[in-house]
Amino acid sequence: MADFRGRPAYLQIADDIRSQILDGTLQAEDRLPSEADLMADYGVSRIVVRNAVEVLRSEGLVVKQQGRGSFVRAQRPQRTRVVGDLYSERPEGSPFAASARASGQVPEWEYQTRRTTASKTIADRLGIQAGDPVMRTSYRFFADGEPAMLSTSFEPLAITEGTPVEQPEGGPVTGVVPRMDAIGIHITHVVEDVTGRSARPYEAETLKVPVGVPILAIERTYYAKSRPIETADIVVSSDRYVLSYRLPVPPRTDQPTPL
Amino acid sequence: MADFRGRPAYLQIADDIRSQILDGTLQAEDRLPSEADLMADYGVSRIVVRNAVEVLRSEGLVVKQQGRGSFVRAQRPQRTRVVGDLYSERPEGSPFAASARASGQVPEWEYQTRRTTASKTIADRLGIQAGDPVMRTSYRFFADGEPAMLSTSFEPLAITEGTPVEQPEGGPVTGVVPRMDAIGIHITHVVEDVTGRSARPYEAETLKVPVGVPILAIERTYYAKSRPIETADIVVSSDRYVLSYRLPVPPRTDQPTPL
DNA sequence: TAGTGGTCTAGACCACAAT
DNA sequence: TTGTGGTCTAGACCACTAC
Numbered sequence: 001m002a003d004f005r006g007r008p009a010y011l012q013i014a015d016d017i018r019s020q021i022l023d024g025t026l027q028a029e030d031r032l033p034s035e036a037d038l039m040a041d042y043g044v045s046r047i048v049v050r051n052a053v054e055v056l057r058s059e060g061l062v063v064k065q066q067g068r069g070s071f072v073r074a075q076r077p078q079r080t081r082v083v084g085d086l087y088s089e090r091p092e093g094s095p096f097a098a099s100a101r102a103s104g105q106v107p108e109w110e111y112q113t114r115r116t117t118a119s120k121t122i123a124d125r126l127g128i129q130a131g132d133p134v135m136r137t138s139y140r141f142f143a144d145g146e147p148a149m150l151s152t153s154f155e156p157l158a159i160t161e162g163t164p165v166e167q168p169e170g171g172p173v174t175g176v177v178p179r180m181d182a183i184g185i186h187i188t189h190v191v192e193d194v195t196g197r198s199a200r201p202y203e204a205e206t207l208k209v210p211v212g213v214p215i216l217a218i219e220r221t222y223y224a225k226s227r228p229i230e231t232a233d234i235v236v237s238s239d240r241y242v243l244s245y246r247l248p249v250p251p252r253t254d255q256p257t258p259l
Numbered sequence: 260m261a262d263f264r265g266r267p268a269y270l271q272i273a274d275d276i277r278s279q280i281l282d283g284t285l286q287a288e289d290r291l292p293s294e295a296d297l298m299a300d301y302g303v304s305r306i307v308v309r310n311a312v313e314v315l316r317s318e319g320l321v322v323k324q325q326g327r328g329s330f331v332r333a334q335r336p337q338r339t340r341v342v343g344d345l346y347s348e349r350p351e352g353s354p355f356a357a358s359a360r361a362s363g364q365v366p367e368w369e370y371q372t373r374r375t376t377a378s379k380t381i382a383d384r385l386g387i388q389a390g391d392p393v394m395r396t397s398y399r400f401f402a403d404g405e406p407a408m409l410s411t412s413f414e415p416l417a418i419t420e421g422t423p424v425e426q427p428e429g430g431p432v433t434g435v436v437p438r439m440d441a442i443g444i445h446i447t448h449v450v451e452d453v454t455g456r457s458a459r460p461y462e463a464e465t466l467k468v469p470v471g472v473p474i475l476a477i478e479r480t481y482y483a484k485s486r487p488i489e490t491a492d493i494v495v496s497s498d499r500y501v502l503s504y505r506l507p508v509p510p511r512t513d514q515p516t517p518l
Numbered sequence: 519t520a521g522t523g524g525t526c527t528a529g530a531c532c533a534c535a536a537t
Numbered sequence: 538t539t540g541t542g543g544t545c546t547a548g549a550c551c552a553c554t555a556c
Binding site for chain 2: 524525526527528529533534535536
């Protein structure tokens with residue numbers, strides 16, 4: 001391919017393939033031409049076609065599989081984490097399990113709980129001092145056997161120590177809201193701060209996704225009035241998840257604007 | 260660098276630099292060694308050091324600037340779009356403007372409004388037929404003069420046609436909720452579906468971010484009871500934004516679990 | 519075994535930024 | 538002018554997948 005107009009060849013090739021994907025010439029799950037084919041088709045070296053495909057991969061349009069080829073990615077994520085309704089309806093157990101069951105999937109999870117002390121970041125989020133004792137629980141959630149979500153949560157031991165719900169899992173009640181209810185602490189609201197970034201190596205490995213795919217990172221904190229009760233870092237692959245927030249809009253209290 | 264243990268050299272180099280960033284040896288805004296320096300330091304070819312830095316770039320730890328160098332990225336986004344409170348407090352005007360003002364930023368926006376017909380996707384979201392007339396408005400929002408957010412919204416003309424609020428902007432009232440109040444339609448809730456992916460070329464150009472940076476894409480729909488009233492596609496750079504959702508947890512109505 | 523993508527060498531020329 | 542990253546050539550060998 002001649003590098004006309006000064007636009008780099010790899011971007012022109014990416015444009016070409018992208019338009020074939022978007023207009024349906026290449027459909028979901030179709031294999032792209034191999035790197036060798038693309039080199040011949042466009043008359044460029046291998047690094048150019050690799051750069052072109054990498055552009056499409058980073059846009060989420062293509063996935064690569066060593067030894068098999070590159071494929072047009074199925075477009076939209078399949079799983080939905082419906083958040084607003086989740087807290088309104090107060091289901092049993094964890095939000096993850098409720099969400100998975102609502103999607104007809106079988107939820108499973110592994111966890112590790114241990115006593116530790118709060119880092120400065122976690123202390124700030126919980127309104128305690130760095131070094132204060134906390135219960136830390138790392139979860140790995142599976143939907144239909146596939147890794148789906150990672151979560152690490154922290155609770156101040158000053159709240160739960162010595163109570164029957166000191167252990168987040170394995171006790172008489174599970175789920176933050178019911179557990180806290182059981183010791184007389186009533187969760188009033190949840191704040192979820194959502195950011196997007198690329199998967200770190202540990203996350204990519206644990207979620208079994210390629211490195212560099214975009215992920216959604218959620219900082220979730222449960223509050224009883226203004227007091228933080230639990231905070232968690234949650235990571236999901238944005239390939240797989242949509243986060244759906246349902247937010248009430250209260251009725252207006254003043255008079256309507258005259259027209 | 261010898262490729263010991265079979266782990267690719269570029270990943271080992273990325274690990275090395277990453278740990279220097281995470282442990283503070285390299286601080287925010289510091290320049291990384293140049294590609295030539297890294298080639299010499301690790302004894303590898305240029306493509307290896309480029310792959311290594313690309314890994315860190317895709318993780319959001321590093322930004323590259325042609326002619327200047329690669330730099331450790333300031334870690335967390337600066338702007339917060341606080342969503343739950345926004346709808347609860349029913350501020351004047353658009354959610355964007357209210358959010359920016361709350362962060363002490365000067366909001367500005369451009370828009371283009373035109374009558375058109377609904378695509379199948381938009382029709383599904385609005386509960387109308389493909390081809391039905393809609394009012395389409397594209398926004399480009401700026402905070403302190405910098406592009407911050409893109410939005411394209413759609414309203415069925417069956418709802419607003421012939422009313423004083425047919426035009427989303429420039430009429431007597433602005434903001435979806437107040438405008439609909441003015442014609443007797445009372446928004447009850449908002450659904451925001453959040454996904455993450457990499458910026459498409461148009462989005463990268465319009466938001467003035469490098470291609471491939473992770474972005475957050477929001478599908479927002481306003482409802483009056485179960486009837487969709489307006490839907491919008493919103494895009495922000497996740498470099499710049501945190502989406503903060505505040506979700507109420509209603510008091511339990513049944514009896515607490517006995518311990 | 520053949521074909522795929524993954525990693526890597528050793529160069530080259532270019533565009534952009536700082537001086 | 539110098540140094541930076543951006544693009545590109547023309548090869549090579551390896552690991553994984555499918556047959």
